[in-house]
Amino acid sequence: MADKSCELFDAGHRACGGCGAxxxxxLMLKAAGPESIVVSSTGCMEVxxxxxxxxxxxxxxxxxxxxxxxxxxxGIESSLKKQGRKEKxxxxxxxxxxxxxxMLCISGAFERGHDITYICYDNEAYMNTGIQRSGATPYDxxxxxxxxxxxxFGNKRPKKDxxxxxxxxxxxxxxxxxxxxxNDLLQKxxxxxxxVGPTYVxxxxxxxxxxxxxxxxxxxxxxxxxxxxxxxNYEMVDGKVTKAKKVVRKPVEEYLKTQKRFRxxxxxxxxxxxxxxxxxLADKNAEKYGIDIxxxxxE
Amino acid sequence: xxxxxGCRARPGKARDNKTGSxxxxxxxxxxxxxxxxxxxxxICPEGCITEDTEGFFDPDYAYCKGCGMCATECPKDAIAMxxxxx
Amino acid sequence: MLEITEGSMAVAEAVRLCRPQVVSAYPITPQxxxxxxxxxxxxxxxxxxxxxxxxxxxxxLSACLGASAAGSRTYSATTSQGLALMYEVCFNVAxxxxxxxxxxxxxxxxxxxxxxxxxxxxISLRDSGWLQFYAEDNQEATDLHYIAYKVAENPAVQLPAxxxxxxxxxxxxxxxxxxxxxxxxxxxxxxFSPKERLDAADPISFGMYATPxxxxxxxxxxxxxxxxxxxxxRAAGAEFGKMFGRDYSALVEGYQLExxxxxxxxxxxxxxxxxxxxxEMRKEGKKVGLLKIxxxxxxxxxxxxxxxxxxxxxxxxxKNISLGAKGATALEVKDALYGSGIxxxxxxxxxxxxxxxxxxxxxxxxxxxxxxxxxFIGLRKEVL
Numbered sequence: 001m002a003d004k005s006c007e008l009f010d011a012g013h014r015a016c017g018g019c020g021a022x023x024x025x026x027l028m029l030k031a032a033g034p035e036s037i038v039v040s041s042t043g044c045m046e047v048x049x050x051x052x053x054x055x056x057x058x059x060x061x062x063x064x065x066x067x068x069x070x071x072x073x074x075g076i077e078s079s080l081k082k083q084g085r086k087e088k089x090x091x092x093x094x095x096x097x098x099x100x101x102x103m104l105c106i107s108g109a110f111e112r113g114h115d116i117t118y119i120c121y122d123n124e125a126y127m128n129t130g131i132q133r134s135g136a137t138p139y140d141x142x143x144x145x146x147x148x149x150x151x152x153f154g155n156k157r158p159k160k161d162x163x164x165x166x167x168x169x170x171x172x173x174x175x176x177x178x179x180x181x182x183n184d185l186l187q188k189x190x191x192x193x194x195x196v197g198p199t200y201v202x203x204x205x206x207x208x209x210x211x212x213x214x215x216x217x218x219x220x221x222x223x224x225x226x227x228x229x230x231x232x233n234y235e236m237v238d239g240k241v242t243k244a245k246k247v248v249r250k251p252v253e254e255y256l257k258t259q260k261r262f263r264x265x266x267x268x269x270x271x272x273x274x275x276x277x278x279x280x281l282a283d284k285n286a287e288k289y290g291i292d293i294x295x296x297x298x299e
Numbered sequence: 300x301x302x303x304x305g306c307r308a309r310p311g312k313a314r315d316n317k318t319g320s321x322x323x324x325x326x327x328x329x330x331x332x333x334x335x336x337x338x339x340x341x342i343c344p345e346g347c348i349t350e351d352t353e354g355f356f357d358p359d360y361a362y363c364k365g366c367g368m369c370a371t372e373c374p375k376d377a378i379a380m381x382x383x384x385x
Numbered sequence: 386m387l388e389i390t391e392g393s394m395a396v397a398e399a400v401r402l403c404r405p406q407v408v409s410a411y412p413i414t415p416q417x418x419x420x421x422x423x424x425x426x427x428x429x430x431x432x433x434x435x436x437x438x439x440x441x442x443x444x445x446l447s448a449c450l451g452a453s454a455a456g457s458r459t460y461s462a463t464t465s466q467g468l469a470l471m472y473e474v475c476f477n478v479a480x481x482x483x484x485x486x487x488x489x490x491x492x493x494x495x496x497x498x499x500x501x502x503x504x505x506x507x508i509s510l511r512d513s514g515w516l517q518f519y520a521e522d523n524q525e526a527t528d529l530h531y532i533a534y535k536v537a538e539n540p541a542v543q544l545p546a547x548x549x550x551x552x553x554x555x556x557x558x559x560x561x562x563x564x565x566x567x568x569x570x571x572x573x574x575x576x577f578s579p580k581e582r583l584d585a586a587d588p589i590s591f592g593m594y595a596t597p598x599x600x601x602x603x604x605x606x607x608x609x610x611x612x613x614x615x616x617x618x619r620a621a622g623a624e625f626g627k628m629f630g631r632d633y634s635a636l637v638e639g640y641q642l643e644x645x646x647x648x649x650x651x652x653x654x655x656x657x658x659x660x661x662x663x664x665e666m667r668k669e670g671k672k673v674g675l676l677k678i679x680x681x682x683x684x685x686x687x688x689x690x691x692x693x694x695x696x697x698x699x700x701x702x703x704k705n706i707s708l709g710a711k712g713a714t715a716l717e718v719k720d721a722l723y724g725s726g727i728x729x730x731x732x733x734x735x736x737x738x739x740x741x742x743x744x745x746x747x748x749x750x751x752x753x754x755x756x757x758x759x760x761f762i763g764l765r766k767e768v769l
């Protein structure tokens with residue numbers, strides 16, 4: 001068990017105030033402890049944490065390119081194996097680097113079964129370059145490359161199901177987590193680290209700058225994502241969903257109206273059909289993962 | 300300081316960057332209301348909230364960006380965001 | 386010990402003797418025999434390495450990058466399209482100053498697709514910060530691997546290195562090659578012990594980003610390191626010569642150069658054909674010579690200028706072309722001879738595996754002496 005009181009991510013980093021990703025990095029390192037080697041992809045986290053000569057990382061850390069963190073991690077794992085060293089190899093990459101440009105390398109690494117832990121901090125767009133659409137951008141979210149306009153409601157596609165893809169590669173442990181529930185996040189990261197083979201934890205990290213809300217609301221909005229069923233916290237062991245967080249579900253509107261990236265669904269005119277479509281996505285999640293708490297009717 | 304070959308660095312210099320200067324609002328911690336749950340310390344993205352010998356918490360104002368997450372999440376409303384006097 | 390062996394096998398054996406801990410390579414013609422041989426060695430316990438069967442060349446070099454940063458001696462091999470796919474990682478590896486050694490079985494770049502030899506692939510990466518060695522024959526190809534690792538891992542260098550040998554012409558040809566023993570290889574090339582590596586005992590951040598306040602200085606330092614690597618190359622080459630009788634301390638090598646009026650400048654296996662042609666022409670009384678360039682990066686400008694001082698015509702053979710301009714070697718040689726008044730002519734030859742014959746070399750010499758150059762040699766007019 002790692003010492004949870006240790007801070008392996010130094011203050012002085014340049015993340016926005018209220019950054020969900022910075023919190024995710026801090027928490028991930030608490031679970032990992034100092035005997036870790038972290039591989040970061042290019043992205044917000046890498047940029048706000050390592051402007052030469054300032055680095056916030058107090059563990060060995062490496063950044064190579066945008067799309068090759070999994071391949072670099074494969075090489076490190078291989079090297080440590082030959083040297084008889086025990087440090088844990090952890091990838092920390094954003095959704096863009098994971099779902100899109102990094103697909104080649106993550107597929108290869110997971111197919112080969114390297115003993116690495118892949119943590120994806122999912123803020124649902126290419127944030128570092130100014131909020132562009134990624135394969136993780138949710139349906140109807142407005143980004144700069146999927147903007148809402150007179151001819152468009154924003155992103156036309158649902159989130160790519162990365163956890164399922166990696167479970168299909170034979171990953172023994174795949175989980176989703178959220179900064180809304182830090183202890184759950186720590187447990188899942190620890191479980192991923194202690195499971196031999198390629199494991200994956202996808203952490204929901206709301207981005208105040210990219211989604212359009214005040215930094216103080218980061219945790220609250222992460223909670224709403226789960227409470228509306230648009231994000232489900234679950235675990236998959238050997239490809240089967242074993243545990244999903246249950247909620248008393250709120251209507252998706254309560255989540256959507258908090259963020260500027262969904263404002264076009266309410267102003268200038270309320271878009272009932274779109275909101276219903278998003279509700280349907282949440283309902284589908286609820287059924288698929290069994291997250292609804294059934295409240296017994298009182299006679 | 301000589302340029303590090305390969306653009307590498309050992310930890311430490313991030314702390315030269317005093318992000319407390321970014322603040323517009325400052326969190327004021329009221330120990331009288333605090334239940335010592337530790338939520339603020341867990342969720343601070345800067346990791347700059349520390350526990351004192353009595354179990355109460357305080358931010359390091361050299362790094363606190365004033366984001367307000369601690370104030371929003373504190374179950375006892377023991378943290379208030381006040382506009383900072385410059 | 387002298388063996389008749391295929392070029393690829395000799396290279397694979399040399400790599401084995403260098404004891405890489407991690408091998409990560411993706412198959413591509415004409416390098417496949419090397420990576421297959423290495424896989425077999427691992428499977429039979431002859432090579433104690435972890436062999437990563439990566440999903441692309443891009444991943445191959447990325448995996449080597451990680452392994453090297455973690456403290457392992459690593460190896461990869463590729464060519465042509467594969468090297469092009471590694472383009473981004475090549476700049477990254479050099480910038481991060483990781484001493485990876487990679488064999489390039491030189492092959493033409495598509496389109497149009499070609500599996501046959503020319504040197505466009507590695508030449509197109511001459512900007513990347515990798516040291517570049519070009520082998521004339523399989524003996525050189527073999528020996529240059531020991532030397533490449535020794536130079537790359539030298540603390541004064543810390544740069545990746547490409548050992549280039551012509552695909553099919555060398556890789557798939559059987560030649561006598563003297564293989565050194567494991568004991569001698571270990572003496573020449575000690576264990577890889579980088580001062581800095583990914584290690585929880587001494588945490589370091591690798592691959593940080595550089596603002597405009599620092600980037601220029603980082604590039605200056607890498608350029609300096611590439612240029613100053615010539616010192617380490619000479620030393621490693623001389624030491625090899627002392628131990629094994631084959632001296633590689635010179636970055637360029639003259640053949641019948643002393644009184645040559647027309648000098649051919651070339652790299653790689655074409656030098657063999659040139660030497661044979663020179664022997665014939667010398668018997669006919671012609672004063673021709675060859676300047677072989679063995680190290681292309683760092684480019685040995687001073688050595689080239691010194692060697693070509695007495696020439697009346699310089700004919701550069703380029704198995705590559707910067708489309709819209711000229712061949713890379715010719716441009717570098719022209720730069721080295723700037724101000725000397727010696728005419729330098731560029732001949733684009735042997736692209737895409739087009740066979741180069743002695744008569745082609747004679748044609749080049751004749752053209753150079755007539756003052757005609759900067760053209761393709763051997764164009765089939767009936768096809769155009």
